[in-house]
Amino acid sequence: MPSILSQYEQAFLKDRELAQKANSIFPDGITSDGRYTEPFPIYISHSQGGKKWGINGKEFIDYWGGNGALLLGHNPPEIVEAVTAQVQQGTHYSACHPLEIQWAELIQSLIPSAEKVRFTNSGTEANLLAIRLARAYTGKHKVLRFFGHYHGWQDSVILGADGAIEPGIPQSVLDATILCPPNDIEAVEKCLHTDPDIACVILEPTGACSGVIPTNGEFLSQLREITQEYGVVLIFDEIITGFRISPGGAQTYYQVIPDLTTLAKIVAGGLPGGAVVGKKEILNLISRKEQEKQGRTTKVSHLGTFSANPLSAAAGIAMLKIVKTGKPQAQVNQLAQELRRGLNAIIDEHRLDWVVYGEFSCIKFLIGHGIPGLKTADFNPYQWDYRQLSSRGNPQLRQNLRWGLLLNGVDISLSSVTMAAHSTADIQQTMAAFAQTVDWMKADGLI
Ligand SMILES: Cc1ncc(COP(=O)(O)O)c(C=O)c1O
Structure with a gap:
């Protein structure tokens, strides 16, 4: 044979x-x-x-x-119907539209940390924005992440799982990324204690690659406590776990609420799309009005030709309505x-x-x-x-x-x-x- x-x-x-x-x-x-x-x-x-x-x-x-x-x-009828109807209404208005509000309200009804919402085009973009927000909020620069955890392919987090250097990433970005062993709260504490320039801790809340190296709720609670103590933003990358492990994601399942949550995949009903959701005071760093109120002349930038595009919004709404049932x-x-x-x-x-x-x-x-x-x-x-x-x-x-x-x-x-x-x-x-x-x-x- x-x-x-x-x-x-x-x-x-x-x-x-x-x-x-x-x-x-x-x-x-x-x-x-x-x-x-x-x-x-x-x-x-x-x-x-x-x-x-x-x-x-x-x-x-x-x-x-x-x-x-x-x-x-593949192709669940509710999503096919919603997207088919929307494609005939228009795929890109270069303008605000009611579906983006309905979509965001559904997210807020499910994800406890979602005081405010900003849509992106992908999970990579969501993490890029979340890290930028964390840096702006804390005035610090470094990102602490864990061995094996995947957060997309942008410079700050694409370092090989074992911390191997990837070509094309500037040394300054490498220097601003700290890699810790998974599930090791003492290693995290040591880093936070010795390095005052850490802006955020980011992780997949069920562990590397959604559980290849699993993480449990106890570690999440410990991280929540320690990041609060050191004034560091805690980011849950719920791009896989969001809506999958429970309608409210890992944060609902484990009852640990991060400062920022990144979403993609299920959130857009199987079409391209993502979101950063989280604390009002952090997301408001994108708001021109809020920054002006604080007497600031600058804000965190975020743009995107296809952000909250009507097709992804229609698919996302159809998906989240079903997700909500559990x-x-x-x-x-x-x-x-x-x-x-x-x-x-x-x-x-x-x-x-x-x-x-x-x-x-x-x-x-x-x-x-x-x-x-x-x-x-x-x-x-x-x-x-x-x-x-x-x-x-x-x-x-x-x-x-x-x-x-x-x-x-x-x-x-x-x-x-x-x-x-x-x-x-x-x-x-x-x-x-x-x-x-x-x-x-x-x-x-x-x-
Ligand atoms: C946990 C996690 N974060 C981020 C990403 C990147 O998302 P995207 O491929 O939409 O850029 C992925 C994609 O697989 C992921 O699983």
């Missing part, structure tokens, strides 16, 4: 052809680093519900979920739990040193942790080396797993989510695809 790789190359010939063309146009043939795939990526023609279809008609159960933006699934969150959590359990049963049955873990609707894979005989139920990510969690295990095994799953009709990444459109049948089919791939990997002598 041919190897998994040669099966992949044979099954996706048309994709390979497109990839060759793309390679001559785009660096690495791709348009976002997250889509890098060896030896070439698959190309999608359309999607619906919990599935998407490749250019050769092959069906995939999709666990990328629009990188976390599609809580409900139903999709319960569904995705249940589906993810079933999937994690099912996959772990297969891992235990084959005595692999792999584990599938995660909380809420998140599915994280660690493929090759190096402890033979460890049952998946005994795996506790809080007791694990965070650098190993971040590596996600053995690259060769990970790659073969991905090819095998795609060949078996499942598109899942090592950090995936369930969508409300998934069915129990999808979960069963995913388990069968996983078991088949494990058999192939054994046949290939990989495990």
